[in-house]
Amino acid sequence: MAQYDVRHFLETEQEYADLASLLRVASPGNRPVSAGELREEDLDWPAGYLHGRVYLVSQGKGFAAVGTCYQAFWQEAPFTVHIHFDIHPEHEEAQVLSLVYAELQRLVAESGKKVKRLASRARENEGVRIQFLLEQGFQETMRSPTSVLRTDAADGTISEEAGGKTAQDGVMILTLNQLKAGVPDWKRRLRDLRWEVVQDVESTDPFSKPTVDDFEEMVLNDPALDENAFFVALNAAGDLIGMSNLWRNDPSGKRLDTGLTGVVRSYRRRGIATALKQRTVQYAKSSGAATIETSNEEGSAMYALNVKLGFKPGPAWLDFSKAVTSESN
Numbered sequence: 001m002a003q004y005d006v007r008h009f010l011e012t013e014q015e016y017a018d019l020a021s022l023l024r025v026a027s028p029g030n031r032p033v034s035a036g037e038l039r040e041e042d043l044d045w046p047a048g049y050l051h052g053r054v055y056l057v058s059q060g061k062g063f064a065a066v067g068t069c070y071q072a073f074w075q076e077a078p079f080t081v082h083i084h085f086d087i088h089p090e091h092e093e094a095q096v097l098s099l100v101y102a103e104l105q106r107l108v109a110e111s112g113k114k115v116k117r118l119a120s121r122a123r124e125n126e127g128v129r130i131q132f133l134l135e136q137g138f139q140e141t142m143r144s145p146t147s148v149l150r151t152d153a154a155d156g157t158i159s160e161e162a163g164g165k166t167a168q169d170g171v172m173i174l175t176l177n178q179l180k181a182g183v184p185d186w187k188r189r190l191r192d193l194r195w196e197v198v199q200d201v202e203s204t205d206p207f208s209k210p211t212v213d214d215f216e217e218m219v220l221n222d223p224a225l226d227e228n229a230f231f232v233a234l235n236a237a238g239d240l241i242g243m244s245n246l247w248r249n250d251p252s253g254k255r256l257d258t259g260l261t262g263v264v265r266s267y268r269r270r271g272i273a274t275a276l277k278q279r280t281v282q283y284a285k286s287s288g289a290a291t292i293e294t295s296n297e298e299g300s301a302m303y304a305l306n307v308k309l310g311f312k313p314g315p316a317w318l319d320f321s322k323a324v325t326s327e328s329n
């Protein structure tokens with residue numbers, strides 16, 4: 001068995017740089033995050049919400065893994081702590097998982113927070129991780145298949161019909177750039193639209209309403225945002241009624257990730273989400289992206305719509321949950 005030391009993070013430039021390198025190899029699908037961004041994330045985590053990391057160092061080889069625990073400030077779930085593992089692929093996952101998990105449990109207990117639930121995620125093709133979580137008493141709570149649309153195989157027929165229909169109904173689609181230039185009070189109104197639709201997204205915990213500043217920080221300041229790949233639908237009276245966007249998490253631009261797609265309740269089943277998605281597909285094609293990727297809860301309207309639009313299912317994300325008392329986690 002390999003020998004590891006668990007140790008605290010030293011918050012030096014070098015440690016943040018090493019952490020950024022580890023995250024790149026451990027989670028290659030995520031947007032690469034710089035050392036500076038990680039430091040900022042640590043500094044900006046809202047007061048009162050737990051956020052901590054534990055580090056596993058292999059002798060002479062640097063970081064083998066990092067475990068993160070946090071309370072999600074964007075959710076209404078004060079007694080839930082999320083735990084997340086980033087493991088260097090050179091290391092034996094089962095051994096590393098149990099060391100990191102034990103240390104995370106200690107950190108959560110020491111935080112003094114009242115905790116009723118631990119939550120974690122794994123992809124359904126991550127067999128070792130799933131087995132580990134089940135052995136610790138976690139249970140699967142939600143299944144969200146990933147799905148991929150190859151832009152060269154996208155059949156625009158359904159979308160074009162929806163685009164024509166929504167235009168006839170007086171619905172206009174603007175990019176975020178156009179919205180900013182032409183619509184007064186756009187930031188608050190976009191926050192309101194997003195809040196209205198996000199409450200209907202299937203989730204293991206309810207969301208909390210963001211302030212306009214929170215919305216700016218979480219969405220508009222996301223480095224993966226592209227204002228020309230962010231579409232907003234307005235009715236004839238100028239009300240904001242739907243949105244969909246693509247994130248540039250892949251620096252090569254070959255893969256684009258779908259963000260929140262949503263339409264306010266009174267305008268659903270009129271083809272508006274389809275028309276918005278059509279704009280995202282057109283954008284992806286014109287920007288040279290090969291694929292659009294997403295993941296949605298398997299019973300959701302959005303998943304049904306994506307499959308209809310030609311997205312092909314891949315391995316699902318699985319949410320896991322474990323009931324704990326503050327003493328027993």
Ligand SMILES: CC(C)(COP(=O)(O)OP(=O)(O)OC[C@H]1O[C@@H](n2cnc3c(N)ncnc32)[C@H](O)[C@@H]1OP(=O)(O)O)[C@@H](O)C(=O)NCCC(=O)NCCS
Pocket residue numbers: 162197198200201202259260261262263264267268269270271272273274275296300301302304305308
């Ligand atoms: C999912 C959502 C965006 C769909 O918006 P919409 O404008 O109503 O979608 P469309 O009218 O373009 O629907 C096109 C097709 O999708 C499928 N679809 C849409 N809603 C559906 C539902 N509730 N159940 C089953 N299929 C559905 C249907 O095939 C539909 O075609 P049809 O109306 O001819 O049967 C909307 O229900 C919503 O905002 N939900 C809450 C937010 C959310 O969960 N977003 C996804 C997470 S990112």
